[in-house]
Amino acid sequence: MTDDFTPIRDAVAAGRGDQFEIEAGASMDHFTHRFLCHRYDHRHVADATEKNGQEQSPGSGLALSTPVVRLVDVHKSFGRQQVLRGVTLDIPPERTTVVLGPSGVGKSVILKLITGLIQPDQGEVWFCDKRIDQLHRRELDRLRTRIGFLFQMAALFDSMTVEENVSFPLTEHTEFSREERHERVRKALHTVGLEGVEHKLPSELSGGQKKRVALARAIMLNPLLVLYDEPTTGLDPIRADGINELILKLRHELGVSGIVVTHDLASARKVADRLVMIHDGQIIAEGSFSEFACSDNPHVRRFIAGQWDPCEDEVVSNEWSPR
Ligand SMILES: Nc1ncnc2c1ncn2[C@@H]1O[C@H](COP(=O)(O)OP(=O)(O)O)[C@@H](O)[C@H]1O
Numbered sequence: 607m608t609d610d611f612t613p614i615r616d617a618v619a620a621g622r623g624d625q626f627e628i629e630a631g632a633s634m635d636h637f638t639h640r641f642l643c644h645r646y647d648h649r650h651v652a653d654a655t656e657k658n659g660q661e662q663s664p665g666s667g668l669a670l671s672t673p674v675v676r677l678v679d680v681h682k683s684f685g686r687q688q689v690l691r692g693v694t695l696d697i698p699p700e701r702t703t704v705v706l707g708p709s710g711v712g713k714s715v716i717l718k719l720i721t722g723l724i725q726p727d728q729g730e731v732w733f734c735d736k737r738i739d740q741l742h743r744r745e746l747d748r749l750r751t752r753i754g755f756l757f758q759m760a761a762l763f764d765s766m767t768v769e770e771n772v773s774f775p776l777t778e779h780t781e782f783s784r785e786e787r788h789e790r791v792r793k794a795l796h797t798v799g800l801e802g803v804e805h806k807l808p809s810e811l812s813g814g815q816k817k818r819v820a821l822a823r824a825i826m827l828n829p830l831l832v833l834y835d836e837p838t839t840g841l842d843p844i845r846a847d848g849i850n851e852l853i854l855k856l857r858h859e860l861g862v863s864g865i866v867v868t869h870d871l872a873s874a875r876k877v878a879d880r881l882v883m884i885h886d887g888q889i890i891a892e893g894s895f896s897e898f899a900c901s902d903n904p905h906v907r908r909f910i911a912g913q914w915d916p917c918e919d920e921v922v923s924n925e926w927s928p929r
Pocket residue numbers: 684689707708709710711712713714715716922925
């Protein structure tokens with residue numbers, strides 16, 4: 607298999623590699639912060655965006671049969687709560703895979719496992735040819751530069767302008783000049799359909815605009831894979847559709863592989879090349895939207911029909927069980 611990390615690894619071997627910290631005010635949980643603010647200085651990965659060839663030739667460059675992500679029999683519990691109970695899943699490159707399921711079934715947990723923010727109790731998590739759950743922190747930080755993450759709450763740094771937020775990955779991982787960064791921010795904002803907002807603060811943006819800014823930040827390093835956590839939640843149907851259009855655009859124009867976790871069926875129908883559904887800690891169905899729409903599986907049928915399923919509530923209620 608092609609080693610997609612060679613350019614980055616070479617650059618790092620020749621670089622400084624000092625630990626560093628940044629100061630930033632942000633309303634985000636510690637997982638989000640850890641994903642965005644790496645422990646090691648990777649600015650010597652400068653120009654990785656060009657070196658990995660994606661700017662010249664969009665797309666992952668992987669054979670279509672090679673999964674970008676593989677989960678093999680993954681188990682994950684928090685205390686007594688068993689969230690994932692043997693999830694096996696392949697994510698194909700240059701396609702959008704939608705992970706469907708009601709709240710609390712472990713959709714975000716899957717995204718955290720893929721980015722190495724949490725470890726499985728059992729099983730394997732692969733990103734291309736790297737086994738995520740066995741990587742050292744430094745290598746994990748480096749690998750995260752290949753993954754864009756659109757967080758559920760956008761997770762912008764409140765005290766930074768849009769320009770500073772979007773250029774954050776460049777500041778952290780490249781040595782581009784101020785002018786180059788400015789130009790790349792402008793291009794990324796153009797890609798997500800925003801102009802002239804560079805000097806605004808997140809508090810001055812609408813919910814839809816915040817998601818777009820967060821998406822611009824997520825694609826700054828030309829990621830191989832973009833993870834979208836509930837990308838349309840909290841948006842009105844028109845703005846939600848705008849985000850769906852952007853997901854399609856990134857897939858078709860940039861060849862980005864995508865994983866969208868959602869419970870929004872309209873979004874799933876529009877963006878999915880393939881859907882998988884989680885129920886009771888396992889993948890219980892996979893296929894196209896039309897296959898889901900005529901599925902015999904009772905959980906899929908209830909979910910698609912929007913009918914209350916007492917079993918789902920049982921899964922969520924375990925969290926609060928005093929046992
Ligand atoms: N870091 C954590 N510590 C304890 N419990 C967690 C943690 N992350 C997730 N959980 C629990 O795992 C379950 C699944 O969470 P999550 O993946 O966020 O659900 P969703 O499918 O809505 O994204 C929830 O009950 C949640 O409370």
